Amino acid sequence: MIFVPVTYRGGVYRHNEVVDLIEDIGGYIVQKQVIASDVVLLCFVPKDDVEQLRSFAKPLGGEVIDSPLVGTEIAVVIPSLEIHHLPHPACDIAEYLRRLGAKSNMVGLARGVGKRIAALNDEERDVINEHDIAVYVLGNFEKCIEHKMPILRRGIEVPIVLCGAPDKEALQRITDPPVEGYVGNVGRFMHRTKESDELAKMDEIIAEITKVLDTKRVSIAKDPISVSPARLMDLIKEHVPEIHEVTSPTPLTVQMNGLRVKLPYDTFAGQIRSIEIEDGVKIGDVSDLNPSRMRDYILIKIRPFSETNIVV
C-alpha cells in the first residue's frame, strides 16, 4: 500500500469523524493540533483513498492538502544560537517548515561562528545525522562559506540543503564536493520575513527541500524499508502507554526511514524491541534501536528489505 502525506485543516466540529475515516481506510495520524476552533491533522493516507477523504472533508468545511514534508524530521543548522541568527532567519525557516508539516529542529553549533575558528563537534555531527535532511543557513560572504562549509559538513551523511547570501550559482561553484540542494540570496538578516519576495524565498527553500526529499524517497523505494514508520508509531502508542504521558508536542517523531521515541532508552528500548508487529515479527527483527544523541531518547532506524527479507 502506498501512503501519501497530507494535511487536513478544518474546524473542531465533527473532526472526530475525519479521524475515524483516516483510521478506517488504514491511514495514520502523525500529529494532531487543536488550535482554538481549528484542527490540523498531519497524516499518511493510502494513495487510492485521498479523494475519498477530500470529498468527506468538503461538506465539513475542511480541506485536504498534499504535504510532502509530513513525516520528515529536518535539522536547521545555524552557526550559533545568538541574536545574529535568531529569530531571523533561522526561526523563520524552521517555523515555515513546521507549518508545512515537517518536524524541524534547530541545531545551533557551539563553535560554528567565524571563519578560522569554525568547527563541528561529534555530538553536533551525530545529532544532525539523526535527521532526514539538514538545512544549513549560513551567512553573507562567499569567502566565509567557501572556507567553513567543508568543516561544518565533515562527517554529515544526510542530504544537505545550503542557504547563503551569494546566488545559487556562486554557492554551487564554491561548494566542493557538491551538496544536494542550494538556495541563494538567503543570508543573515535581522528582520522578519514578511514581504512577498521574502516569502517567495521561503517557498524556494521548501521547493528545494522537497526536491531533495523526493530524491531520497526514490532511493528508499529502490530497497523498501521493512515496515512503515507510521505503523510502528501506532504500535508503540498501543503497547507503551507511557508515551501518552510525554508532554512533548510530538512524543513519537516520524522520519522517512525511522522513528524518534521520546522515552528513556534504558527503560523502554527492550520493551519496544519485543513488540510484535505481525505473525511473530517483532520491532527488534526489522529495525535497530539505538540511544539518540538528543537527550536520552530512542532512535529507531528501520532496516531495508534487502537486510531482513521481511516486509510487514
Added chain:
Amino acid sequence: MQAIEYFEVECPEPLGAEYYKQITNDVLLDHNLIRVINKLHIYVDPGVPIFVAVGVLHKITRLVRVRDFAAVNPVAGKIMLVLANETYLAPMLRIFLERFGQDHVEQADRFTVVLRDVSVDAREVEEIIVADPSESVYKDLIYAFKCIAPEGFRIRREQYTKDKFFFVASEDALTDEVDALVRSKFARMGEVMA
C-alpha cells in the same frame, strides 16, 4: 527626526555590502539609534577578516523630564501623576523617594503616582530631570554594533568621544594597522578622529 547624512558600507563582495547595509539599518532602527547617528561608514573584509564601523553622532542635548511622559495634576493637597508609559517610572520613583521620602510617595497603580504633603508645586515636579539619554548611548551603540558585526569577531576595540566613535572587530588579534584604517575611514566621510 534627524536622518543619517552619510551612510556607506564598503566590502570587497558587493552582495555582502548590500546585506550588511540592510542589517545595519534594521539593527539601528530596532535600537532607536537612527536619530542619534549623523554619519556612518562601515568597512567589512571577510578576507582579512575585519569589521570597522566609524561614525559621527548628532549632538544630544535633550534631557528627559517628568512632563515628557506624565500629566501632573494638583488635587486637594496632593499631586497626582498620570503616566503615559512606564519607561522612566523606575528612575522617577527613585528620585521621588530620595527627595520626598517614602511616606509622601505612593504608587496607586502601574500608571498613577501620588505625592502627598510635599513642599513643591506641580510646576516644579514637571521640571524634575529623570534621565539623561546621552549616558546610555555609548552602551547602546556598542551593543548594536556587536549585533551588526559578523559573528565570531570577538576581538574588539572601540572608542567613543563626545561626538565621534569607532568600533573595530575581528576574529584574529588586532594589529597597529587598525588605527590607520580607522583614520582612513573617517577621512572617507570628511572627518578626523579626535
